[in-house]
Amino acid sequence: MIVSRLILKNWRNFQSVDVVLQDRVFLVGPNASGKSNLLDAFRFLRDIAKDGGGLQKAVADRGRLPKIRCLSARRSSNVEIEIHLSESSQEPPRWKYAIGITQEKGGKRRPILVYEKVWSAENLILNRPDEQDNQDAQRLTQTHLEQINSNMHFREIAVFLTSIQYMHLVPQLLRFPDSFPGQEIPGDPFGKRFLENLARTNNKTRSSRLNKIESALHDVVPQLKELSFIKDGNGAPHLEAVYEHWRPKAGKQREDQFSDGTLRLIALLWSLQDGRSLLLLEEPELSLNAGIVSKLAPIISRLQRQTKRQVILSTHSPDLLSDKGIGGEEVLILIPGPEGTEVAVASTKQEILELLEGGLSIADAVLPTTNPQTALSSWGI
Ligand SMILES: Nc1ncnc2c1ncn2[C@@H]1O[C@H](COP(=O)(O)OP(=O)(O)OP(=O)(O)O)[C@@H](O)[C@H]1O
Ligand SMILES: [Mg+2]
Secondary structure (H helix, E strand, O other): OEEEEEEEEEEOOEEEEEEEOOOEEEEEOOOOOOHHHHHHHHHHHHHHHOOOOOHHHHHHOOOOHHHHEOOOOOOOOOEEEEEEEEOOOOOOOOEEEEEEEEEOOOOOOOEEEEEEEEEEOOEEEEEEOOHHHHHOHHHHHOOOOOOOOOOHHHHHHHHHHHOOEEEOOOHHHHHOHHHOOOOOOOOOOOOOOHHHHHHHOOHHHHHHHHHHHHHHHHHHOOOEEEEEEEEOOOOOEEEEEEEOOOOOOOEEEEHHHOOHHHHHHHHHHHHHHOOOOOEEEEOOOOOOOHHHHHHHHHHHHHHHHHHOOOEEEEEOOOOHHHOOOOOHHHEEEEEEEOOEEEEEEHHHOHHHHHHHHOOOOHHHHOHHHHOHHHHHHHOOO
16 A cells, blocks of 8 residues: 555645655655655654554654644644555555644643544545544544554554654664664664564565665675675674675675665665555665665665555655656655745646656756755746
8 A cells, every 4th residue: 555645734844735646756855845844744643553652642752732833834723634545556545544633722732633534435434523522522632543442444544554664774873783772763763673673584584685685786786795694693683795805705794894875775675675564765865876876766666566665755866866767746846935845746847847758857857946046936936
């Protein structure tokens, strides 16, 4: 399943967003235009749905509701999120889930639901507040999504959302997890527990994934051969590869000796194969050589054909966006303005469509419009 449409109202720096999403989505925009904030809308839903999560915790983890609510919205406005889930971008929604949230007027000023709605196909199967909510307002502090007893008729949505994965790998955390004690971050976005995750995966699946990674790495890190998983004398998991050097005998290296780019790429290629729900990637181009970055979009497509995993990524990289296989319908442009950031699918902008039809890549057709100097004038703002 994929998220085929996203509708936001007053979410962070967006007053209003309504976009159709494809299997691959590229978020493009200047610094502080809201790319990470947009990804955070999906993480927020995951945090509501997951075990030990819930509406109260998802909001508390982000501060309070006024921090989430768009600063340019009126103070009493609701924060609203709606998603449509479909088998593919060509198919009609199988599910729709929508919530509106506000803050209690007095007391603890907890976040409370203004509404929670679920549609199975086009049939409205949950419509809160219902009679019970009207009798007991406390109930509106929790979504039905987060409650096993209440979400049984739409459990599939909860399972999908719970499995959303966000990745922003920090190589040093992966290499030296024990040097960074402190609270574990749920979902391990920075890769601290990446090797443990590898260890938990069954042997057959792990070998098959590592083989695919090895062959994808073949072109980009040619000296790296035979990528494998091992456990050391203490039972600690490691990645190991044979490195061909100028010396006649090839040497073995472990992940603490891999380059930052190699590690990021391995983790990225692993994540693409690890799960079927939405994968959110922050700037996958970081620490990678331009030649590799220019191949990321086709590599993602190739692995997606096998896993059907939707990928939404933020990027600043002209190299990544230079791939002519990226269509205008796959690109969301974030255009900051005085009333918040506007989000547009690139192919819906006539001037961009013409450039793309004229043979320009997304990098050439779209990136100049996100350049802070030219963005405002080129959008007539
Ligand atoms: N509730 C809110 N209302 C309005 N703006 C907000 C709100 N919360 C955060 N912001 C603004 O959002 C901006 C940060 O957005 P975000 O981190 O998503 O940008 P980005 O596009 O990911 O940038 P970068 O490319 O630098 O990573 C900041 O300028 C911040 O002030
Ligand atoms: Mg960001």
